[in-house]
Amino acid sequence: MARLTIRIDLAGRTAIGPGKIRLLELVGESGSISAAGRAMGMSYRRAWMLVAALNESFRSPVVATQLGGTRGGGAALTDLGHDVIARYRALERAAAKAGAPQLAALDAAAVRAASRSKSRRVAARRHRSTSMPRRASR
Numbered sequence: 001m002a003r004l005t006i007r008i009d010l011a012g013r014t015a016i017g018p019g020k021i022r023l024l025e026l027v028g029e030s031g032s033i034s035a036a037g038r039a040m041g042m043s044y045r046r047a048w049m050l051v052a053a054l055n056e057s058f059r060s061p062v063v064a065t066q067l068g069g070t071r072g073g074g075a076a077l078t079d080l081g082h083d084v085i086a087r088y089r090a091l092e093r094a095a096a097k098a099g100a101p102q103l104a105a106l107d108a109a110a111v112r113a114a115s116r117s118k119s120r121r122v123a124a125r126r127h128r129s130t131s132m133p134r135r136a137s138r
Contacts, residue, residue: 019050
C-alpha cells in the first residue's frame with residue numbers, strides 16, 4: 001500500500017524525518033541514547049551524532065544528557081523535544097488524511113502497472129527465441 005513519508009528541511013541544512021523522530025521517541029522511552037540506537041540497529045556513535053545534530057538545529061536542546069559516573073549517565077527529552085515529536089506526528093497525520101484519496105489512486109495505479117509488467121514477462125518467456133540458449137540455472 002502507498003504511504004506518505006514526511007521529511008522537514010529546517011534552516012541550517014538539517015532535516016527531520018521518521019528516523020530522527022523515532023530516535024527521539026526511543027530516547028524518551030528508554031532514557032538512554034545508546035539503548036535508543038541499539039533498538040534502531042545503529043551504533044552509539046551514530047545515535048549520539050544524530051542527537052547532537054538535532055540539539056544544534058534548535059534554539060535549545062531537544063535531548064538533555066547527564067554524564068556517567070557511579071550512578072551512570074542518561075538522557076531525557078526536553079519540553080522542546082516532546083513538542084518537536086508532537087508537531088511532527090500531527091503534521092504526519094494531517095498530511096496522511098489530506099493525501100488519502102491521492103495515495104489510494106496512486107496505489108491502485110501501481111497495482112495495475114505491476115500486474116501489467118508481470119504479464120509482459122510471461123509473454124516474453126513464451127516468445128523466447130529458440131536460437132538463444134537458456135541461462136544455466138544456479
